[in-house]
Amino acid sequence: MSIQIVRDKNQIILKTKRTTYAMEMMYGRFPVHLYYGKSSPKPELAITINHRSFSPNYEELGRDFCPDNNFMEFPFFGNGDYRATALRVRDLKTGCDVTDYTYRRAKKFKGRCDIPGIPCGDADEHTETLEMIFDDEVTQSELHLYYTLFPECDVISRYFTLINKGDHDLQIEKCMSLSLDLPASNWELLSFHGAHNAERQTQREPILHGVRRIASRRGASSHHSNPFIMVADRKTTEERGDAYGFNLVYSGSFLDEIEVDQNGTLRVMTGLGDENFSMLLTPGEQFTSPEAVMTYSDKGLGEASRNMHRFTRAHILPPEVFEKRPVVLNSWEAFYFNIDEKLMIDFAKGAKECGMDMLVMDDGWFGERHKDNAGLGDWTPNAQKFPRGLTSFVENVRAQGVKFGIWIEPEMVNPNSDLYRAHPEWAIQAPSREPLQSRHQLVLDMANPAVLDYLKTTYAKTFAGVHIDYFKWDMNRHMSNVYSNALPPERQKEASFRYMLGVYELFRWFRAQFPNAMIENCSGGGGRYDLAMMKYSTQIWASDNTHADHRTRIQYGSTFGYPTSVMSCHVANHKNSCEIPRRLEYSYRVALGGPLGYEFNVLAASEETKAAMKKQIEEYRTYEDLILGGDFYRLVSPIETDCYAHYFVSEDNARILLSFLQNVGDPKQKAYKLKISRAILNATYEDLRSGKLYSGEELRRGITVTADPEDEYAKMFYFVKKS
Numbered sequence: 115m116s117i118q119i120v121r122d123k124n125q126i127i128l129k130t131k132r133t134t135y136a137m138e139m140m141y142g143r144f145p146v147h148l149y150y151g152k153s154s155p156k157p158e159l160a161i162t163i164n165h166r167s168f169s170p171n172y173e174e175l176g177r178d179f180c181p182d183n184n185f186m187e188f189p190f191f192g193n194g195d196y197r198a199t200a201l202r203v204r205d206l207k208t209g210c211d212v213t214d215y216t217y218r219r220a221k222k223f224k225g226r227c228d229i230p231g232i233p234c235g236d237a238d239e240h241t242e243t244l245e246m247i248f249d250d251e252v253t254q255s256e257l258h259l260y261y262t263l264f265p266e267c268d269v270i271s272r273y274f275t276l277i278n279k280g281d282h283d284l285q286i287e288k289c290m291s292l293s294l295d296l297p298a299s300n301w302e303l304l305s306f307h308g309a310h311n312a313e314r315q316t317q318r319e320p321i322l323h324g325v326r327r328i329a330s331r332r333g334a335s336s337h338h339s340n341p342f343i344m345v346a347d348r349k350t351t352e353e354r355g356d357a358y359g360f361n362l363v364y365s366g367s368f369l370d371e372i373e374v375d376q377n378g379t380l381r382v383m384t385g386l387g388d389e390n391f392s393m394l395l396t397p398g399e400q401f402t403s404p405e406a407v408m409t410y411s412d413k414g415l416g417e418a419s420r421n422m423h424r425f426t427r428a429h430i431l432p433p434e435v436f437e438k439r440p441v442v443l444n445s446w447e448a449f450y451f452n453i454d455e456k457l458m459i460d461f462a463k464g465a466k467e468c469g470m471d472m473l474v475m476d477d478g479w480f481g482e483r484h485k486d487n488a489g490l491g492d493w494t495p496n497a498q499k500f501p502r503g504l505t506s507f508v509e510n511v512r513a514q515g516v517k518f519g520i521w522i523e524p525e526m527v528n529p530n531s532d533l534y535r536a537h538p539e540w541a542i543q544a545p546s547r548e549p550l551q552s553r554h555q556l557v558l559d560m561a562n563p564a565v566l567d568y569l570k571t572t573y574a575k576t577f578a579g580v581h582i583d584y585f586k587w588d589m590n591r592h593m594s595n596v597y598s599n600a601l602p603p604e605r606q607k608e609a610s611f612r613y614m615l616g617v618y619e620l621f622r623w624f625r626a627q628f629p630n631a632m633i634e635n636c637s638g639g640g641g642r643y644d645l646a647m648m649k650y651s652t653q654i655w656a657s658d659n660t661h662a663d664h665r666t667r668i669q670y671g672s673t674f675g676y677p678t679s680v681m682s683c684h685v686a687n688h689k690n691s692c693e694i695p696r697r698l699e700y701s702y703r704v705a706l707g708g709p710l711g712y713e714f715n716v717l718a719a720s721e722e723t724k725a726a727m728k729k730q731i732e733e734y735r736t737y738e739d740l741i742l743g744g745d746f747y748r749l750v751s752p753i754e755t756d757c758y759a760h761y762f763v764s765e766d767n768a769r770i771l772l773s774f775l776q777n778v779g780d781p782k783q784k785a786y787k788l789k790i791s792r793a794i795l796n797a798t799y800e801d802l803r804s805g806k807l808y809s810g811e812e813l814r815r816g817i818t819v820t821a822d823p824e825d826e827y828a829k830m831f832y833f834v835k836k837s
């Protein structure tokens with residue numbers, strides 16, 4: 115077992131393949147964190163702080179235990195730990211928020227506990243869970259802390275259950291799934307801020323005294339911030355040094371809270387937070403938090419990322435629906451809303467001609483959806499555009515030799531729709547106030563079971579007998595004026611959390627109803643690029659920004675927390691720029707950062723362009739397994755330079771795909787040395803693109819690539835081991 119409960123020492127030690135995590139129940143009652151780092155046979159107390167420094171302590175213990183100066187495993191509010199708290203529970207009988215959870219017992223078991231309604235990592239034969247049970251006599255509540263180990267990926271997850279065992283109501287006022295105290299050091303924070311069209315921009319900053327909050331208050335994990343963060347030593351590089359990664363398996367508003375206290379101790383927390391969440395627990399009720407995951411590596415940011423990639427691929431992503439991931443042709447950037455049956459059949463023919471596998475019909479096929487101001491909610495095909503209905507249309511598409519995918523946006527409604535006219539009360543809006551619109555739309559109240567029933571019934575009817583291979587599930591606005599007509603006043607602060615439960619229920623319904631269709635998630639691009647969405651969606655549309663030169667930064671940032679197999683990358687034809695062969699090739703090579711697709715009016719493309727795309731797809735197939743399942747290494751950062759370089763490598767180090775992507779021409783023609791640390795020292799590799807031979811030693815020392823004076827230049831190498 116990887117979990118040791120050392121009863122005589124009151125210690126608990128968790129071991130993954132290359133890391134150790136340890137804690138101690140001080141005085142048999144306070145869970146204190148000892149150590150989280152590389153494997154250690156004897157994890158010691160990370161730090162002992164004896165001074166009390168104006169912070170309260172337990173007199174009955176000889177004033178020796180001062181919560182504010184200890185590494186607390188899971189800090190709760192009101193008992194003298196002045197740092198940010200993980201759990202704040204209000205006793206509604208007295209209005210008092212003070213709790214004092216005392217350790218009672220621990221047990222370990224194979225597998226894991228499910229989290230009702232919320233996605234979480236799948237267990238495999240190596241998965242084990244530690245459950246620690248605490249109680250608070252005054253509130254009569256029981257706290258269960260869970261630590262689930264995914265040892266092969268060096269990932270440990272954390273979540274808790276709070277049970278109201280008393281006779282009166284309690285209210286959770288702050289909920290953090292994970293809290294970790296780390297010793298003082300030169301810590302730096304990596305976070306991934308952004309905006310629509312500029313998701314996951316990488317930022318690295320020193321962590322100084324005080325509190326830093328990275329949050330979304332939008333009801334979605336959002337383009338603007340991402341729940342994934344990293345903490346690393348100032349000297350940590352891609353290949354060397356301490357690096358921790360933290361994430362939350364949740365798609366709504368979240369909070370990552372980071373604090374350095376008076377002693378320099380760093381506290382890192384992630385969870386639902388306190389601004390957009392509270393939960394009423396009536397007697398007998400219980401609540402389980404979303405799952406937070408953490409990883410550690412002493413081999414730098416790169417290895418910590420790869421731990422997260424392995425975890426996501428092995429424990430989060432749904433099983434592949436197809437033998438090969440389809441190369442899709444999406445209609446959006448080619449035609450926007452101006453689509454109909456005839457055009458789509460021609461488009462399907464065009465897709466086939468270019469060697470693509472699937473036509474994805476994007477927005478504009480249903481209701482009165484001719485622009486973005488109408489139709490959302492009316493999920494029946496527009497009769498003028500599809501006079502013979504969807505079934506025969508899709509058969510016709512498939513007769514062209516391609517699969518068929520369709521766009522949906524289930525969570526939204528346009529006020530100009532039959533659905534809204536019939537049920538205005540199903541949209542999220544505050545009583546007696548005019549709701550704010552965004553893209554002319556309102557958010558449906560997914561916390562209302564009637565809304566879920568309507569969506570299930572409507573989609574079941576519209577798609578009955580229609581052969582659909584793929585859904586693109588979009589979500590194009592964030593929540594405001596949050597209020598649910600389905601909830602009583604005392605539960606209104608639960609509305610956006612319960613909304614997510616409804617969304618997850620509908621995702622599960624889709625997967626069960628259409629088991630052979632894969633889901634690509636999208637939220638105005640990559641606005642819900644999070645682990646919970648990845649539980650249901652094989653791919654996520656990384657950004658609405660399809661300019662190749664902007665994509666390098668978005669793609670680079672996305673790889674810190676998430677595997678490339680999930681990052682949907684399309685070659686798009688802005689203002690016909692891809693008719694210029696160099697531009698088409700550059701866009702394609704940038705798109706080789708993840709599963710390939712196209713947003714391209716192939717009907718207007720020249721024969722030369724079509725032939726070039728066909729060749730690209732053939733070539734992509736030779737690398738596809740590396741892009742979807744290989745180990746990924748970042749070499750040159752597009753944040754620090756105008757270039758992005760990375761490589762994929764097979765598990766046995768025999769195949770390596772190296773890409774160098776240069777956005778802006780460098781007049782000085784700077785040279786970059788790209789070191790392939792995974793090359794086998796004594797082996798000989800052939801670059802199949804140039805026919806040149808390289809020794810493994812040479813590859814390890816580094817290939818020199820000189821930046822080009824022109825913009826948008828790409829160089830690729832495909833090294834295959836010969837001997």
Ligand code: DGJ
Nearest residue numbers: 446476477636638639658
């Ligand atoms: C936003 C998405 O990101 C686009 O790809 C496209 O599907 C539009 N929505 C359709 O309205």
